[in-house]
Amino acid sequence: MSHPITQIFFWVSAGIIVYTYLIYPVLLLFLRLFVHHPIRKEPIEPMVSILVPAYNEADVIEAKIKNLRSLDYPKSRLDVVIASDGSTDATAEIAQHHSDGTRFRTLDYKENLGKIGVLNASVPELAGEIVVFSDASAMLEEKAIRQLVANFADPEVGAVSGIYRVVKASEAHLGRAEDFYWKYETFLKTQESELGCVVGGHGQILAIRKALYPFPDPGIINDDYVIPLRILKMGHRVVYEPKAIAREVAEEMTGFNRRIRVMAGNIQQLREIRELLWPPRLFPLFVFISHKVLRLVVPFAMATLVICNLLLLRQPIYARLGLLQLCFYLLAVAGGWRNLHPKILQVPHYFCMINAAGFVAMYKFLLGYRKVAWK
Numbered sequence: 001m002s003h004p005i006t007q008i009f010f011w012v013s014a015g016i017i018v019y020t021y022l023i024y025p026v027l028l029l030f031l032r033l034f035v036h037h038p039i040r041k042e043p044i045e046p047m048v049s050i051l052v053p054a055y056n057e058a059d060v061i062e063a064k065i066k067n068l069r070s071l072d073y074p075k076s077r078l079d080v081v082i083a084s085d086g087s088t089d090a091t092a093e094i095a096q097h098h099s100d101g102t103r104f105r106t107l108d109y110k111e112n113l114g115k116i117g118v119l120n121a122s123v124p125e126l127a128g129e130i131v132v133f134s135d136a137s138a139m140l141e142e143k144a145i146r147q148l149v150a151n152f153a154d155p156e157v158g159a160v161s162g163i164y165r166v167v168k169a170s171e172a173h174l175g176r177a178e179d180f181y182w183k184y185e186t187f188l189k190t191q192e193s194e195l196g197c198v199v200g201g202h203g204q205i206l207a208i209r210k211a212l213y214p215f216p217d218p219g220i221i222n223d224d225y226v227i228p229l230r231i232l233k234m235g236h237r238v239v240y241e242p243k244a245i246a247r248e249v250a251e252e253m254t255g256f257n258r259r260i261r262v263m264a265g266n267i268q269q270l271r272e273i274r275e276l277l278w279p280p281r282l283f284p285l286f287v288f289i290s291h292k293v294l295r296l297v298v299p300f301a302m303a304t305l306v307i308c309n310l311l312l313l314r315q316p317i318y319a320r321l322g323l324l325q326l327c328f329y330l331l332a333v334a335g336g337w338r339n340l341h342p343k344i345l346q347v348p349h350y351f352c353m354i355n356a357a358g359f360v361a362m363y364k365f366l367l368g369y370r371k372v373a374w375k
Contacts, residue, residue, distance in 0.1 A: 028195065050134060061136055144245055147241050
């Protein structure tokens with residue numbers, strides 16, 4: 001490969017990485033100077049169903065039930081359903097013990113349907129005008145439901161995502177890095193929402209109008225992205241509500257296998273781009289490509305950057321850039337072996353981990369493994 005072509009590949013790869021994680025957030029801030037799409041919020045109290053899909057969650061389900069009972073929302077306007085997805089532990093039994101058959105119910109599916117299968121089967125059973133999806137391990141703040149539903153006073157709003165925060169980040173090996181990552185994600189989604197375009201949400205705390213539930217294919221992995229995107233396609237707004245908070249213990253959120261599942265879902269959801277192509281939705285398409293599609297390209301851009309840098313080492317500027325890359329990857333390796341201080345030094349390891357998960361997810365996808373188990 002000639003040096004000019006190698007240099008082109010080097011700078012294009014570097015540009016993809018820098019744009020995806022640095023330039024795109026700055027661009028969102030710039031656009032906010034000119035674009036404003038406020039939401040009409042009111043303190044309304046519609047009938048709300050909270051649906052908690054659960055597979056072998058015996059360790060946390062009782063705490064989740066206690067958490068839901070403590071929410072600041074009229075009990076007569078709340079319909080809570082725990083849907084056990086063929087659990088082989090005591091999840092269903094614990095949930096049944098707390099059920100009253102009316103406002104607090106358990107749906108015990110004997111067969112493992114997968115998360116989307118459980119959602120598709122359970123949504124028609126719900127009594128609420130608004131449905132809030134929430135994972136068993138995510139604890140909602142007291143006023144989270146009120147903060148979510150206030151957005152539905154605007155008839156254009158079809159889905160609202162809250163945010164989730166890491167609890168006990170310092171107690172998990174990569175907890176601080178995970179916390180930093182999700183604060184970064186919260187920033188992006190907040191800016192996108194202010195610009196009138198969020199194309200995904202958080203499964204830990206996601207509310208929709210029941211009538212708009214799109215009944216996705218059971219093989220879908222990232223339900224919290226596909227459901228809001230299809231509601232957006234119907235002509236409704238998807239918004240982000242940073243005052244509606246779900247908290248999750250850091251150890252529940254970290255792990256390489258979890259990242260593989262997320263990345264596999266990101267690959268799978270590329271097909272959803274067709275929902276934005278016709279009729280053309282240019283700004284949502286821009287957000288989809290910048291926030292999701294390019295992140296799938298970054299692992300390959302990182303690999304290309306290393307290879308091209310090695311081929312260009314004889315030139316002083318590339319020798320210096322190669323040294324910077326070497327320092328970054330040595331720090332990433334060190335972060336995997338021990339707890340570095342300050343904790344921000346673990347970010348290179350976390351960044352490399354999530355992009356390595358992208359390689360594994362792509363490998364499995366190309367081999368035909370379209371399903372990744374939900375646990």
